[in-house]
Amino acid sequence: MTQTTVALVRHGQTDWNLLGKVQGATDIPLNATGEAQARETAASLQGQDWGALLCSPLQRARTTAQIIASILDLPEPIIVPELQERGFGELEGLTGPERTARQAQPEPLIGVESTTDVVRRAQPAITRQALARPGQHVLIVTHGGVIGSLLLKITDGRLPGREDIIPNGAVNEFDIDGDGGWTLRAYAAEPSRLYPSVP
Numbered sequence: 001m002t003q004t005t006v007a008l009v010r011h012g013q014t015d016w017n018l019l020g021k022v023q024g025a026t027d028i029p030l031n032a033t034g035e036a037q038a039r040e041t042a043a044s045l046q047g048q049d050w051g052a053l054l055c056s057p058l059q060r061a062r063t064t065a066q067i068i069a070s071i072l073d074l075p076e077p078i079i080v081p082e083l084q085e086r087g088f089g090e091l092e093g094l095t096g097p098e099r100t101a102r103q104a105q106p107e108p109l110i111g112v113e114s115t116t117d118v119v120r121r122a123q124p125a126i127t128r129q130a131l132a133r134p135g136q137h138v139l140i141v142t143h144g145g146v147i148g149s150l151l152l153k154i155t156d157g158r159l160p161g162r163e164d165i166i167p168n169g170a171v172n173e174f175d176i177d178g179d180g181g182w183t184l185r186a187y188a189a190e191p192s193r194l195y196p197s198v199p
Contacts, residue, residue, distance in 0.1 A: 003175045004130035009141045011064040012037035013168040020096045024088030030063045037169035038064040042071035050074060051136030054129060056083040056143060065141040082125035086145030087113040118149040130176040147172055154182045164189040
C-alpha cells in the first residue's frame with residue numbers, strides 16, 4: 001500500500017517561548033533565534049524531495065515555513081487553517097507559574113480547546129493532504145500543541161512523556177497509508193526546562 005510521509009515541524013522560537021508564556025491562538029512573531037532555528041531546520045531537511053509545504057495561518061508558523069521554502073527552493077507554503085495552535089483561552093499570555101496557579105483555582109477555565117478537539121480538526125486535514133499526494137513527502141509547519149495532541153492520539157497516550165516538550169524547529173515524522181492510518185516514524189522531544197508543554 002502506498003504511504004505518504006508527513007514531517008511535522010514545530011515553528012521557531014518567539015519571545016513568548018523564551019519567557020515561558022502560553023501562546024495558543026495569540027499571534028506572536030518569531031524572534032531572531034526563531035529565524036535561525038528555521039534556517040537550521042531547513043538545512044536538516046535538504047536532500048529530500050518534498051511534494052508540498054503546508055503551514056498554520058499563525059505568523060510564527062508562516063514565517064518558519066517561508067524561511068524553509070526559500071532555502072529548499074519550494075513554492076510559497078499552503079496555509080491550512082486547521083493547523084492553527086491549540087486555543088488556550090484565558091491561559092494565553094500567562095507564564096508557567098501563573099498558569100499553574102490559575103489551573104489550581106476551582107473556577108472552570110474559559111476558552112481552552114481540548115486535545116481531542118485539536119485532533120478532530122488537525123488530523124483529518126493532514127490526512128486529506130497526504131492522501132492527495134500518495135508516495136510523496138509532505139512538510140508541515142505547525143505548533144507544539146498540535147503535534148503533541150496528534151502524538152498522544154497515535155501512540156495511545158504514550159508520547160509525548162508528561163515532562164516532554166516538542167522543541168522549536170523539531171521534526172516529528174509520520175507515515176499515512178492509503179486508508180488514512182497513521183504510524184509514528186520519528187519522535188523528537190526533550191524534557192521541558194520550564195514546565196510541561198509550553199505551546
